[in-house]
Amino acid sequence: QVQLVESGGGVVQPGGSLRLSCAASGFIFSNYGIHWVRQAPGKGLEWVAFIHDDGRDPYYVDSAKGRFTISRDNSKNTVYLQMNSLRPEDMAMYYCANLRPGEHDIDYWGQGTLVTVSS
Amino acid sequence: DVVMTQSPLSLPVTLGQPASISCRSSQSLVYRDGNTYLNWYQQRPGQSPRRLIYKVSNRDSGVPDRFSGSGSGTDFTLKISRVEAEDVGVYYCMQGTHWPPYTFGQGTKLEIK
Numbered sequence: 001q002v003q004l005v006e007s008g009g010g011v012v013q014p015g016g017s018l019r020l021s022c023a024a025s026g027f028i029f030s031n032y033g034i035h036w037v038r039q040a041p042g043k044g045l046e047w048v049a050f051i052h053d054d055g056r057d058p059y060y061v062d063s064a065k066g067r068f069t070i071s072r073d074n075s076k077n078t079v080y081l082q083m084n085s086l087r088p089e090d091m092a093m094y095y096c097a098n099l100r101p102g103e104h105d106i107d108y109w110g111q112g113t114l115v116t117v118s119s
Numbered sequence: 120d121v122v123m124t125q126s127p128l129s130l131p132v133t134l135g136q137p138a139s140i141s142c143r144s145s146q147s148l149v150y151r152d153g154n155t156y157l158n159w160y161q162q163r164p165g166q167s168p169r170r171l172i173y174k175v176s177n178r179d180s181g182v183p184d185r186f187s188g189s190g191s192g193t194d195f196t197l198k199i200s201r202v203e204a205e206d207v208g209v210y211y212c213m214q215g216t217h218w219p220p221y222t223f224g225q226g227t228k229l230e231i232k
Contacts, residue, residue, distance in 0.1 A: 035221070037168075045160075045168065045211055047221040059219035095167060101156040101215030105180050107170035 002026035002108045004096050009113030012086055020081040020113055022096030027108075029077040030054075035099050036070065036081050038092035039112075048094070051079060063089075083115070091117045121145050121217045125210075125224035131232045138199040140227045142212035147192045149216070156215035159188055159197045162226075163208040172197065199229075207231060 008020040022034065036048040049070040050059045058070045069082040079096055093112040100106035122145040132138045148155045159172040170179050172188035175195060185200040199206055212224040 037221075044209075044226045045162075045213075045223040047219070047223070050219060061220050099215070099221070101158055101213070101221075102154055102174055104173070104177065107158075107173070107179065109167040109169075111167055 002098070004098065004108055004110035006094060006096050006110045006113035009094065009115045011116045011118060013119050014086060014088060014117055016086050016117075017082070017084045018086065018115060020083065020094055020096075020115070022079040022081075022110060024077045024079070024096075024098070027098070030074040032098050032100075034072065034079045035097045036079075037095045037097055037109075038090075038115075039095070040089075040092040043092075046092075049081060086115075086117045088117050091115060120220055121148070121214050121222050123212055123214055123222050123224040125212060125227050128225060128227055130227055130229045132199075132202045132229060133232045134204065135201050138202050138206075138229060140197045140210055140212075140229075142190075142195045142197070142224050144193045144195075144214055146217065148195075148214050149192065155191065157188075157190070157195050158213045158215065159186075160211045160213060160223075161206075161208050162211065163205075166208075168211065202229070202231070204231060 003025045005023045033052045035050045051070045067085045072079045095112045096110045098108040124143045126141045148157050155175050157175050160168040162168045171182045176188045187198050209226040209228050211226050
């Protein structure tokens with residue numbers, strides 16, 4: 001079955017960096033773009049970033065541009081989110097997801113990894 | 120960016136009674152291919168989001184038929200015909216027409232009275 005497993009979250013000071021990983025299985029990874037979506041504690045969902053199946057032309061939410069970098073290694077079925085210059089408002093559960101808004105049953109989320117930004 | 124506005128934000132419902140959640144977008148969600156990429160998600164406490172409805176009114180596999188979606192253009196509705204205890208959680212609409220970014224509504228918290 002499809003699995004997305006995030007890792008790499010933790011506690012970091014403001015201005016620090018973290019690299020999140022998302023390991024995928026159960027589908028042909030190199031055929032799908034992958035998203036990162038975050039959820040601040042007690043808040044709603046916010047789309048963060050996307051990378052195409054072949055790694056070209058990533059997209060970012062405005063607040064992440066210049067600070068976050070999404071990348072992928074199709075040989076390892078893994079997507080990464082490098083987060084630099086972290087701010088308190090980046091504190092959230094980060095989910096990786098395979099989202100296809102127009103396709104039946106193609107909508108998969110990981111369990112999330114928690115990023116805490118605090119001094 | 121497209122702004123998604125849900126109402127109500129809190130929805131207390133008696134077991135067995137119907138429930139309805141509204142979602143409005145700041146611009147039409149009809150894409151150039153004629154499809155409308157408006158999805159509904161359920162997030163139960165402590166769980167990841169789960170999609171219920173895609174393209175306004177299509178249920179994903181395993182979604183009970185008491186859930187239905189409707190609407191067009193900028194106005195959309197998620198209805199639960201008879202609320203059950205397992206329906207407790209937060210419901211989000213999400214647009215995938217004008218992206219990036221995908222945008223979500225603020226969420227509607229459904230609880231049992």
